[in-house]
Amino acid sequence: MDDNLKKLIPFALKYKPNIIWNVVFNVLYALFSSLGFVMIIPVMNVLFGEEEKVTKLPTYNGIWELKTYLNDTLYYYVNYLTEQKGAAYALYLIISIIIIIFLLKNLFGFLGLQHLMKLKTGVLRDFREKMYAKIVDLPVSYYSEKRKGDVMARILGDVNEVQNSFFAVLELIVKEPLTIIITLGIMFSISWKLTLFVFIFIPISGLIISKIGKSLKSQSARAQQENGYMISVVEETLTGLKVVKGYNAETYFKNLFTASVNRLYILTNKIGKKHNLASPMSEFLGIATIAVLLIYGGTLVLQDGSLSGGAFIGYIGMAYNILTPAKAISKASYQVKNGSAAAERVFEIIETPNVIRDTEKSIAINSFNDKIQLKNITFSYDGEQNVLKNFSLDIPKGKTVALVGQSGSGKSTIANLLMRFYDVENGTITLNGTNIKDIQLFALREQLGLVTQDSIMFNGSIADNVRIGKLNATDEDVIAALKIANAYEFVQHLPDGINTNIGDGGGKLSGGQKQRISIARAVLKNPPIMVLDEATSALDTESERLVQDALEKMMQNRTSVVIAHRLSTIQKADVIVVMNRGEIAEQGTHDELLAKNGTYAKLVSLQSFES
Known part of the structure; x- marks a missing residue:
C-alpha cells in the first residue's frame, strides 16, 4: 500500500x-x-x-x-x-x-x-x-x-x-x-x-x-x-x-x-x-x-x-x-x-508543522497588570526586507499608545506580532514580564481585543457576528455592545433587528456599518488590552465622530494600541509614536510632537489638522 x-x-x-x-x-x-x-x-x-x-x-x-x-x-x-x-x-x-x-x-x-x-x-x-x-x-x-x-x-x-x-x-x-x-x-x-x-x-x-x-x-x-x-x-x-x-x-x-x-x-x-x-x-x-x-x-x-x-x-x-x-x-x-x-x-x-503553538512550558495568564514591552524587535515577512528594525517600545497598563506613520512603516505589523499572528525573529515581546511565546495562545488572545482595518464579517445575523466576541452572550449583551459602538441606531431599524442576515462578507451593510459591528464585537469581548488597527478608516465623517466617541469611552481605564492613519483620531493618546521605515522617528504627546515641528507636525499639516 x-x-x-x-x-x-x-x-x-x-x-x-x-x-x-x-x-x-x-x-x-x-x-x-x-x-x-x-x-x-x-x-x-x-x-x-x-x-x-x-x-x-x-x-x-x-x-x-x-x-x-x-x-x-x-x-x-x-x-x-x-x-x-x-x-x-x-x-x-x-x-x-x-x-x-x-x-x-x-x-x-x-x-x-x-x-x-x-x-x-x-x-x-x-x-x-x-x-x-x-x-x-x-x-x-x-x-x-x-x-x-x-x-x-x-x-x-x-x-x-x-x-x-x-x-x-x-x-x-x-x-x-x-x-x-x-x-x-x-x-x-x-x-x-x-x-x-x-x-x-x-x-x-x-x-x-x-x-x-x-x-x-x-x-x-x-x-x-x-x-x-x-x-x-x-x-x-x-x-x-x-x-x-x-x-x-x-x-x-x-x-x-x-x-x-x-x-x-x-x-x-x-x-x-x-x-x-x-x-x-x-x-x-x-x-x-x-x-x-x-x-x-x-x-x-x-x-x-x-x-x-x-x-x-x-x-x-x-x-x-x-x-x-x-x-x-x-x-x-x-x-x-x-x-x-x-x-x-x-x-x-x-503534517505542516505549526510554528506558532503552545508548548509544554506555555503558561496561562488570567489578567494584565503591568505593561507590554517590545524590546529590540526585528521582523520581516519574506525573510529579506526588514519591516521592523531593532524596534523597542513600552506600553504601560491603562495607557493609550498611538502608532502613526506612512504606509509600510510597520504599524500593522506590530498589531500582528502582539496577537501572535506572526512570531518575532529577533528580540522579545513581553506581557507582565513574560515572553508572549511562553504564554498559552488562548490565554494571550483572551487579554486582547482586535478591530482591524478590514471589517471581517461572516454570513449570518448581526447578533451572530457580534457574539464572536463572547459566544455565550445574551441578546441584551449584544444590544448593549451595539449601543456603545453607536451601531444600534441603524440595527434597530433593520427588518429583523439584531437577527437580520447581513449576507456573505456583510455585503448588505455599508463599510461604516460593518466597522461599527466589528467594534461592537470587540466591546462585547471587553478585554483589558485593545488593539485598533485603522479602526475608523472606513467611516464617513459623521460615523467617525460617533465611533470615535464610543472608542474613547471604551478605552477609558484600558490599555490601548491605536494604529491610525487619520491623526484626528489619536490626539488624546498618552503617547504618540511616529514610525518611519520600521523605526521610531519620534514620540511624545500630541502637543509635544507639534512643538518639535518634526515628522509628526508635517503629517498633521498634510492632513490640514488644527491643534
Whole structure:
C-alpha cells in the first residue's frame, strides 16, 4: 500500500468493528460466490446423465478428504432422489439450493457493503474534522503564500478522492482476492491442467494494467493542483467582484478561468482514458483465456475423457466468475493511484508543522497588570526586507499608545506580532514580564481585543457576528455592545433587528456599518488590552465622530494600541509614536510632537489638522 494511504489506517481503526464485520461478510460472499458455480456441476451431470453413482452414504475421514466427502455426499443424495422421485425432482432440488446459495451470496455482499459504508462515511467525517482543525490552527503566515481556493480544493475534492481510494484498497485486499483465491482452489481441484492457463493469465493481465496506469499518479496530482487553481480563480473573482466589474476586467478573469478549465479538461480526459481502458482490457484478456480453456477443456472432455461435461461447464462458469473481481482489482489499482496523489496533497497540510503553538512550558495568564514591552524587535515577512528594525517600545497598563506613520512603516505589523499572528525573529515581546511565546495562545488572545482595518464579517445575523466576541452572550449583551459602538441606531431599524442576515462578507451593510459591528464585537469581548488597527478608516465623517466617541469611552481605564492613519483620531493618546521605515522617528504627546515641528507636525499639516 502507498505510504500516504497507510497514514489513513489510524482513522480507520476507530471503526474496527465495521472493518471486522466487513471482512467476515466478504469472506462469506467469496465462499458462496464460488459454491454457486460448484453446484452447477451436478445440475449439468444430471441433465447429461453423467452423475456419479454413489449408493452408500460416505463417512467423514478428516479435513484432507473433505472434498471427496462433500462430493460423494452430494451425489449420494442426487442418486437417491433420482431413484426415489425421478431425475426431474433431483434437478429441481439442486437448482433450489443454487438459488439459496446465490441469495446468501448477495445478502452477505449487501451486509459487507453496509459496514463499508459506515466505515467510509465515518472516516470521511473524522478526516474532514482533522483537516479543518489543522486549517484553523495553522498560523496566518501559512496562508500568505497559499491560495485559499487550493486549500478549499484539498478539504473538499482531495479528501473525497482519498476516501474512495482507501476503501478501494480494502476491497482490493479482502473481497476480490478472496473470491479469486477460493474460486481458483476449487478450479484446481476440478482440473489442475486447465487451471495452469488461468495462472498464466493473471500475471500477464496485471503487467499490462500496471503499464497502462504507470503515469496515472503524476497526472492525477497535476489535475488536483489545477482544480485547486480553478477554485481559487472563482473565489477571488467573487471576493473582488466589484473591482472586476468596476475595471471592466470580466474578460481577463474569464480568460483565466477558461484557460484553467481547458487544462483540467485535457488532464481529465487523459486520466479518464486510462480508467476506461482498465475494465475492457482486463475483460478481453479474461475472455481470451476462457477461449483457450474452451479449446483445451473441450479436448479433455471429448477425447481424453478425464473431465465430465458438467464439470467442464461448471469450470468455465467459475473461470468467468474470476473476471468480475479481476476487473474490480484493476479499477481499484487506478483509484489507488489517484488517491495517492490526493493523499499527498492532504497530508502536506495536516503534517505542516505549526510554528506558532503552545508548548509544554506555555503558561496561562488570567489578567494584565503591568505593561507590554517590545524590546529590540526585528521582523520581516519574506525573510529579506526588514519591516521592523531593532524596534523597542513600552506600553504601560491603562495607557493609550498611538502608532502613526506612512504606509509600510510597520504599524500593522506590530498589531500582528502582539496577537501572535506572526512570531518575532529577533528580540522579545513581553506581557507582565513574560515572553508572549511562553504564554498559552488562548490565554494571550483572551487579554486582547482586535478591530482591524478590514471589517471581517461572516454570513449570518448581526447578533451572530457580534457574539464572536463572547459566544455565550445574551441578546441584551449584544444590544448593549451595539449601543456603545453607536451601531444600534441603524440595527434597530433593520427588518429583523439584531437577527437580520447581513449576507456573505456583510455585503448588505455599508463599510461604516460593518466597522461599527466589528467594534461592537470587540466591546462585547471587553478585554483589558485593545488593539485598533485603522479602526475608523472606513467611516464617513459623521460615523467617525460617533465611533470615535464610543472608542474613547471604551478605552477609558484600558490599555490601548491605536494604529491610525487619520491623526484626528489619536490626539488624546498618552503617547504618540511616529514610525518611519520600521523605526521610531519620534514620540511624545500630541502637543509635544507639534512643538518639535518634526515628522509628526508635517503629517498633521498634510492632513490640514488644527491643534
